[in-house]
Amino acid sequence: AQTVTQSQPEMSVQEAETVTLSCTYDTSESNYYLFWYKQPPSRQMILVIRQEAYKQQNATENRFSVNFQKAAKSFSLKISDSQLGDTAMYFCAFNAGGTSYGKLTFGQGTILTVHP
Amino acid sequence: DAGITQSPRHKVTETGTPVTLRCHQTENHRYMYWYRQDPGHGLRLIHYSYGVKDTDKGEVSDGYSVSRSKTEDFLLTLESATSSQTSVYFCAIAPTGFDEQFFGPGTRLTVL
Numbered sequence: 001a002q003t004v005t006q007s008q009p010e011m012s013v014q015e016a017e018t019v020t021l022s023c024t025y026d027t028s029e030s031n032y033y034l035f036w037y038k039q040p041p042s043r044q045m046i047l048v049i050r051q052e053a054y055k056q057q058n059a060t061e062n063r064f065s066v067n068f069q070k071a072a073k074s075f076s077l078k079i080s081d082s083q084l085g086d087t088a089m090y091f092c093a094f095n096a097g098g099t100s101y102g103k104l105t106f107g108q109g110t111i112l113t114v115h116p
Numbered sequence: 117d118a119g120i121t122q123s124p125r126h127k128v129t130e131t132g133t134p135v136t137l138r139c140h141q142t143e144n145h146r147y148m149y150w151y152r153q154d155p156g157h158g159l160r161l162i163h164y165s166y167g168v169k170d171t172d173k174g175e176v177s178d179g180y181s182v183s184r185s186k187t188e189d190f191l192l193t194l195e196s197a198t199s200s201q202t203s204v205y206f207c208a209i210a211p212t213g214f215d216e217q218f219f220g221p222g223t224r225l226t227v228l
Contacts, residue, residue, distance in 0.1 A: 004158075033214055033215075033216075035216060043204070043221065043222050044219070044221060044222075045159075045206065045208075045219035047216050047218075050216055091158055091159065093159075095213075095214060097214070101213045101214070102147060102164060102166060102210075102213030102214075103161055103164065103174065103213075104149075104159075104161070104208075104217055105161075106158035106159045106160070107158055108156060108157060108158045109158050
């Protein structure tokens with residue numbers, strides 16, 4: 001079975017500081033996609049960033065970047081210059097091929113609170 | 117925002133009654149999904165569809181059925197609702213099975 005683990009149920013950070021959210025996963029597939037989704041209090045699921053497993057370069061989107069360690073099956077999200085609007089639940093997810101083609105597997109989520 | 121709507125947005129029902137949730141898209145995406153979200157579990161896949169009349173089970177499909185007779189609509193049915201099905205239900209769509217998924221606004225279902 002493919003699994004995603006987010007070991008930090010809750011995190012907090014001061015505005016303008018940097019925070020890193022952890023995610024590990026387990027799969028036997030060699031090609032897959034990894035995602036971080038954000039869910040603010042509005043409940044809407046919003047894609048933050050995606051990473052394709054065959055790409056060596058870590059993905060970046062403005063203040064958001066990932067540290068993708070394929071051998072360690074680790075996919076952490078770094079948020080730089082944190083803003084109050086970053087307060088949300090963050091979900092790590094991955095989409096593998098093979099028999100799981102088309103299915104996203106989610107972690108349990110990390111609640112991030114940004115303090116002024 | 118991707119054109120995805122869910123109806124109803126909120127529903128309260130009683131144990132044993134049938135419930136149908138509707139997901140409607142205007143993006144003409146091939147893949148459609150139903151998830152449930154519960155505290156401590158993240159989002160879990162109930163059923164998904166990879167084309168009209170083509171559906172498959174997810175990890176928590178017991179007690180749920182789906183139908184897709186048109187590209188734009190994906191229905192989730194609880195034949196006889198139970199309190200354990202109280203949850204927030206999300207629909208999602210994607211152009212292919214490997215793409216990011218776009219989510220609807222969610223439906224909060226309470227089964228008394």
